Amino acid sequence: MATVGGMASTNAHGMRAVKYGPTSAWVLGLEVVLPDGQIIETGSVGSRAKQSSAGLELTRLIVGAEGTLGVITRLRLKLMPIPIARAIVVGLFDALEQAGQSVQAVFAAGVGPSAIEILDERCVQAINLYRPAIALPRVEALLLFEVDGNPPGVRWDAERICEVIGPFARRAEWSDETARISALWEARSLVGAAVGMLRPGSNRAYCGEDICVPVARMPETLRAVQEISARHRIPIATYGHIGGGGLHPGHLIDGRDADEIQRVLRVADEIHLLALRMGGTTTGEHGVGAARAPYMAQEHGPALDVMRRLKRALDPNGIMNPGVIFDTPALPFEMPLNAPVGEPAVAPIDPG
Ligand SMILES: Cc1cc2nc3c(=O)[nH]c(=O)nc-3n(C[C@H](O)[C@H](O)[C@H](O)COP(=O)(O)OP(=O)(O)OC[C@H]3O[C@@H](n4cnc5c(N)ncnc54)[C@H](O)[C@@H]3O)c2cc1C
Known part of the structure; x- marks a missing residue:
């Protein structure tokens, strides 16, 4: 289950974002609890006007911030009739x-x-x-x-x-x-x-699963993903929202095999770097979290420092969702594999 607050906080997209845009296109305003406990209203939650040119767009800043700047407690959303x-x-x-x-x-x-x-x-x-x-x-x-x-x-x-x-x-x-x-x-x-x-008993590994590249470079990217798959001997089935350039490579691994886990982490790293080389992003819709934080400096350059300054200004004690987006942790395959290796999972639903 995804909550509306979670969708706004990750600026979630769906298949129809190519025409209707991401969640941010539908959020008119927010009520947010800031790290110091203050409650603010942004956009048209306070004013009720459907549009405004008054001041900085705090709604846009907080949508997609993954809870690092405050907790969203209320949203005002735009609605439209379902096409006939x-x-x-x-x-x-x-x-x-x-x-x-x-x-x-x-x-x-x-x-x-x-x-x-x-x-x-x-x-x-x-x-x-x-x-x-x-x-x-x-x-x-x-x-x-x-x-x-x-x-x-x-x-x-x-x-x-x-x-x-x-x-x-x-x-x-x-x-x-x-x-x-x-x-x-x-x-x-x-x-x-x-x-x-395609591989009975396998787990789908959710890493390097959400890149987005310019539409013109989609075929080249898909070919490169196939090459990475062959080189690391990890089967990958890829689908995605080609209209917006989003790709979801699905890596199939034996979750009991520590070597395959290491290899799939390298696959994910190569796919993230591939997306950046293609002029794209490491995450089209799932968000940065901790998994993609190591790539943010490369993806944003000096703009990451501006994001960090905004974060420090609003949350000087770093209490809101620490460890995501702004930190630069080691890449997963550089860390020791301490977690127990699990049984293959059965995925009854499509995760998108
Ligand atoms: C398998 C899988 C498939 C996915 N498929 C898609 C997809 O197709 N499209 C897509 O866009 N996304 C997808 N996602 C990413 C994500 O699950 C969605 O963006 C979802 O909308 C997040 O909502 P949630 O309620 O589960 O939030 P959570 O996962 O609980 O939280 C997501 C982030 O938002 C923050 N957050 C949650 N609620 C609030 C709040 N009220 N105020 C402030 N911060 C908050 C959390 O701290 C966290 O950083 C997928 C994720 C997975 C694991």
Whole structure:
């Protein structure tokens, strides 16, 4: 379960952030308890106006701060009606590069999908093992585009996407039938749990699992992740929100094997550095926490020092969520492995 305070504090994103933006786009104002016990209201929690140009945007500062600046106790959120029509386009590609070109071509054509998701070959294989009835064709990349809005607009957008991606795809087709849309989204939502089928008894290791890179560099990044996977002998199935550049590599390890744990930590390190080399970020939506804190200096340069000064100004005693974002701990594979090595886990739900 995710709380609204947690979603705001990590500035959480979902599949539809490509059109609707992250949580920060929906937070109008906050009530926050500061480290010294003072309670403040930001944005339109105090004023009730829907917009304001008055002073610094403290709402934006605190959203995404992972609880390091204060505790959010109340939020005012923007709401909108659910779009009345939806359609889905499925594109099948023999090469990752063609999938990347398709996404860029769709944006260049001026169509604004509400979601664009990618599944790599291993994910497609995993879904077929997990739910054979879905029977996805064997391809190197599968793209799902969702469009929403009014019925004629949705049909026009879906047809236009098929037209634009047609030259790159083995096959492209669209549907506005509820059953077809549900079946394809079900396939996508199963993937987090299904990847475990590729290696029975394995654990999914959540490290290096949330990078985000420029859309144009997605195919190159996916190829590089495959190369890292092969070199460290750790199977990785990758899916993500390609429309915004977000990728979730799913590393499958035997959680009882200390050597595999060390290797997957190196895999995570290489994936984080890869994201930075590509001009991206080590975390597209899950947040920094302690795991990605070692990369913040490289990711932000001198801006990290400004963040640290803000943190010290508001929380001079460092009592709010210490050890995350601003500290620079050793990388996990440089630390001794003291924790007991556990049994393989069963993941019944898709973690996103
Ligand atoms: C397997 C997995 C999958 C995930 N998938 C996604 C995803 O698809 N998209 C996505 O955006 N994120 C994802 N996340 C990241 C994260 O779980 C979400 O961002 C979620 O919204 C966090 O909410 P929570 O209530 O669980 O917060 P917690 O995990 O409890 O807390 C998250 C952070 O926010 C702080 N915090 C929590 N509540 C408050 C508050 N009221 N005031 C101040 N600080 C607070 C905590 O100190 C902590 O630093 C995933 C995480 C995991 C482990």
